[in-house]
Amino acid sequence: MSLHTPQFHLDGYKGASKQVEDRFFTAVEVSQIDLRVLAEHHAPDSRHSYYVLHDRSVTWGIPGEPQLVALHLQRDTGARTFRFDSTQLPLPVMAQSWLIARGCPTDAIRLQPGAGTAPADDTTRALEARLVGDGDHFALLISYTDDISPECPTTVMLRAVDERSPKPFRVLLEQSDMDAGTHTLREGGFDTFHAVTQWWEAYWSGDGVPLPAPPPAARPAVSPAVPAPAPAATKPPRR
Template sequence: MNDDFDFDLDELAPSDAASEEAAERFWSGDLTALSHHHTSPNGSHSFVVAHDRSVTWGIPGAPQVVAIAVARDLSQFTFTLETSQHATVPFAQNWLAERGCPPDRIALVGNYAKPADDLTLQVEQQIRGSGTRYEVLDTHTSDSDPCETWTLAHDSSGGQAPIRVFQEEVGLDAGTYTMREGAFADEDAARSWLDDRSGPLPEPPEYSDRNGTVVRARVARIALARSAGTSAMSGAGFDTSRTPPTGPAQRPVQGRLL
């Protein structure tokens, strides 16, 4: 981990072997904070969504977003550090929310691609607030054109179509992205669609009412605007100035970093 990326752990010792291993990974990694939240007044907990640029040089298709939860025991001078890899930001935010972080405090800000429409906002909000509803089965990240990321998940509330595909596509020229949800009866059907793309992503049954009219729930406003308390780029000592390495292997942050 470079000197510009600081979790403020210098005076603390890892509370267990897992925390020590995670901290060592970050010291040698290449992270860019996308959003973060620190508790007050004593800063005992930190929640971070970051892009791990080192992944872009590794296994093709691997998830590039990492969720980081830090708990500091200031009385014992120790810390616990948990991490989880995700293909898209909403799933990382969901993981952090399950560990006590308010979802609206880690909303993306800055020079990133914007949601293209209300349905994208709706699907992302659904993921963020889903709790343990979705069990992630597989993911894939593609930085080539078209820039796409998908997450294959089992939906415990999915009824007759419990397998869901969450597909994010980025329009680099427009500076926007879409997130769509597809529903399948089983995993084989979902993987077949991902392999051949023989038709449009099938919408979940709950999107339609009795007349077959597509239902779009009214979208709650998401805290995407900058604020002093939630800015991902201010006052935390995270790496916000460096750029990814140039050359053929350079990749955007899920197509969001413009």
């Protein structure tokens, strides 16, 4: 199934304000030709639309930037106006979680066939299911997507919103097997910001440092909407 450019169904609508129209053009419309729909859901009453989008233009921009866009469109069908909220995120599960937190039904925003690689194992499937359905415990600090290396790795650094959480710093590591069309997703837990940044720098320098396991009793998840409570690590240079 080929991926298509998004249709926003805004014919006859205008932004709820000039600022909304300007932001929508800058954040979404200007790159619409490079966007591809990975998942979408439209409410039966047409008041809400939810999208997980891949932005192909990012690969030509700042190295390592997130390549996915989560978009929530809100229409006033009586006034014929719209508002929107959007964010760039590094992993599909994070985009799905962000949209679910804004009212999208969980089962309605699954990736369509052909939208990227498939989970390679049960560990990946279980972790993705948890991150999609439990998105209010961790804040996104930084991510890095390497779309040049054969494994196309993406690393995501998180911090627990609850400071009492064990191993409050987490890393998500996604690696792909493009020949098989699959990917693995793993999670590691760290006690301190220093420890997580040490692992991050070692990984991107090519040292092959193992990812430590998170505490089994914890319920970590991704919450891109929560502001990062700690300074972000420096992004590694593109190799």
